[in-house]
Amino acid sequence: MPSPCNKLKLLRKAAKPPITIRALAEAIDMPASSYAFYEDMNRFKKKYLPLELTRKIAAVLMNHQINPEDILALSGLTSYELKTEISAIRQIMPPIQFVKMNMALPNETLLAEMFEDLLADLDLNAPKKEIAYNLAQHLPEALSETARKIPDKIH
Known part of the structure; x- marks a missing residue:
């Protein structure tokens, strides 16, 4: 399985309007350098992103016309788990x-x-x-x- 880093970076850049690493990191209450780690395939070597991180990113990028399922999938969830997670995210969105x-x-x-x-x-x-x-x-x-x-x- 390819690294989730490039996919995460592509999804962030596809946001409408586009969102910078710094802005996304701020939105999920994380230092920009810490967030950048997850987009760097030379540094992040794991097969999947942490679930809690993908939850936070999905909630932010959903407001930028990015399908939350695409972000949550980077955590390795099954299709059933994805549906449950998306439902939970939508319920907390005002x-x-x-x-x-x-x-x-x-x-x-x-x-x-x-x-x-x-x-x-x-x-x-x-x-x-x-x-x-x-x-x-x-x-x-x-x-x-x-x-x-x-x-x-x-x-």
Whole structure:
């Protein structure tokens, strides 16, 4: 069986939007150098990745359009075990995001600029589902950024 290192690296790089080693390591609460060890087939010599590690990575990459089954399979689970693990991951994922913002909505001009910026980084030939997912991921941050352009005191 080939090393799981290359497959893990390919899955991380296939994430939408792509995620760096540092960002993924931070998301799973691990030093970047420790995470990088698992992507280095010259250093990680085992046949399978640790199950707890794959659980954490799968939960993060699932939010980046990576099938959690592909990550969990790197731990050597059977197909039945994979289904059980995926079910458990989906149950702990919150169905909504909570964003706390005290803001007035910007005017049409600022909103249009915000949407132009959001769309500028997207492949508009991609499937609509992918475009919608990317917009949903970046909308909270874009709204916060746009809100900073509104004066604190409006007369």
